[in-house]
Amino acid sequence: MERVDLMPPPADDDSAHGDSGPGDGALADAYAAVPLLNCLLREVARPVRSEGAHHVHRLPGGDRLLRVRGTRRPIEPEVEVAGVWQRLGHTGLVALVAEEMRRHTGLPNHELPAEMLASRDVVAALLAARARATPPDDLYLRSEQSLLTGHTHHPAPKARGGGPATGWLPYAPEAYARFPITLLGLREDTVVEEGDTSALDGLGTAPPGYRLLPAHPWQLDLAGPELAAAFADGRLVRLGATAFDTWPTAAVRTLYTPEHDLFLKFSLDVRITNDIRRLWRHDLLAVCRTDAAVRSAFRTFDGPPAWLGDRGYRTADFAFEALAVLVRDGFGERLLPGATPLLAAGLVEGFDGSPLDRAIDPATWWTAYLARVVPPALTAFAQHGVVIEAHLQNTLVAVDADGLPVQALYRDAEGVKLLPDVPRRAGWERLVYCLVVNHLMEIAGALAARHPGFDPWPAARRELARHDLPEIPALLTSPTLPAKTNLVLRWTGADGADARYLPLPNPLREGT
Incomplete structure (x- = not known):
């Protein structure tokens, strides 16, 4: 237990x-x-x-x-x-x-x-x-389903x-759910899609004149009234459910199908943390461009970092957002042989089998962790103008048989920002918040709680200082870091994407 x-x-x-x-x-x-x-x-x-x-x-x-x-x-x-x-x-x-x-x-x-x-x-x-x-039983799925506290x-x-x-x-x-997804037939003349959605056609069989459209069962419950007319006039038909189960990941609306090694992201008209988790039209229309930019950046990297790309989406012209499904890469050949991916947020929360609960040397483990998760995020920003949302729920860390980090995998093109779509200063602030405040500070805290007396910040300073970015000296000497104000944001009714920050004491500064 x-x-x-x-x-x-x-x-x-x-x-x-x-x-x-x-x-x-x-x-x-x-x-x-x-x-x-x-x-x-x-x-x-x-x-x-x-x-x-x-x-x-x-x-x-x-x-x-x-x-x-x-x-x-x-x-x-x-x-x-x-x-x-x-x-x-x-x-x-x-x-x-x-x-x-x-x-x-x-x-x-x-x-x-x-x-x-x-x-x-x-x-x-x-x-x-x-x-x-x-x-x-699968350790990766256990890490995804561990978040009782969450954010x-x-x-x-x-x-x-x-x-x-x-x-x-x-x-x-969080309740260890697993369930089949619902399969719909979408009349061909109403299909809207972009990118590579061919993996969807392997999930079942659509009748002549229709294309296969998977749906999250909760998605259909929530969108029922919106879709009633389409079921009545035949634009949509029900085809049953998959013969296999899918597993909801920490994001709730993103499901993993181990049999097909595929992630599927759906629309849910439910507020989870700051946002209504709907696949919004403007995000869908931008996702293929954004994903291509990240893929291009990761192809230039030496070593093992990987990007789980959002290949494309399929939906209906009469319910563009409500029925949208986004196709995301599985692990495939992206994962190092013999390595086990784990959700970074799960490492903070704790789960049965976590490598942090082993008799590890915290300094060795932490140095390996930093060497895997920091370089891809900083290099994507510095050399390609790509700001990946490298927070705890978008970062997977693969470990070897001894529990030592050997690879970082990132996901979610929807949260990626590109320069110069956003100013460099704003992009850097977002990167620092996601990577350092939301991510590294939490992993460091989890390590320090298990190993009293261990100071994680000298190693973090050394790793960050290796990277030739003009912003790094200020990052390492500033008295504060930007911390997102989720309580103020939600209380004042600001848009979930409208990040507001306040200064937080900077543990990277020597002498803090």
Whole structure:
């Protein structure tokens, strides 16, 4: 059984847990509180002092004091009332965050507090489902389906659109879901496609005059009213389901088919973290150009880094976004022989079989990790003007039989930016946030939590300094790094792609 199923999310070693674990409700509260507290402490609160295992912060909106245990994964929030510390449950924490954000921004928001509460309820449902389910035998799939906490700095990372659990739970990666995909016949005169979609035709057989169109079952449930007329007049026909299962990855809407070594990305009209996870028309129309630019960059690289390309998409002219499916490369010959790919976010979250749980030398492991994940991202930017979204959920790290990183694989052309479509400064800021703040800081924290006394940042400085980019000296000496403000972004109703950053202390700076 997985470590994360047995106890609350691991905090730093200055906040060790007691011997007895909480019940399911308290466990769900603990998981849901961690990312919400991370947002509040990073974006709004200010540190005041430490009191042993506790860390005290000031909430400027009402000038109140909040204390938590731990830093990387804060737990057990308390507020000071008349000189006495009073514990906050998850509902009380949501109420506190809502009050602080109203004061901090001057804006009301009735939607986000409901999402925060719903995110906690989703975690509770996932915990209950996991108790009845069996994790996949395949280590790669186990890493993709490990994310009970998910995004470590988002106020509601596990919200699933507010619908009942019966609608989404059968398709939840965190519940170890696996299921066949629905097959539709799409009348040939309504087909819209770009790029190489030939892999879709191998998933089943379409009748004469139709093309095969796979669909995520949840996608069809959500889009039912929009598609009723097309089923009625024959533009769409139902062809049953695949004879094989697919596995939802951490992205929820992207499925992996091991039998075909293929990834399929679908539209879901559900908000997950910052965005409605629909394959938007403007993104689809740009994806082949963006993917070609990344493929061209990766072809010039020496060594093993790989790009899992988005080959093309197929959809219907009458439901362009609702029925879209994006075809993504599988591992094929891209993966080094004998290597096992693992989701980087899974390494942070923890899963049964993680190489970080082995008796590794952290310095050796970390040096190998940096040598795999840093050069492709920096070289793509410096030599090709390509900004890959190298955050934890878009990076796979392949390890050898000893658990040592030997290869990095990247994915998701939808999140890629190209210069000069975006200014170089904006592209660099995005790269630093994704690669360093969202990614390296989290992996470094997971290593340091397992190996007290280990300092990961000298090796990170050395790896970054090897690269001849004009931005590197400033990166290594700046007092701060850009951290995305997901709580403020969601509270103010900004577009999910409209990243806003605040300064975060830079661990790469010597002496920090």
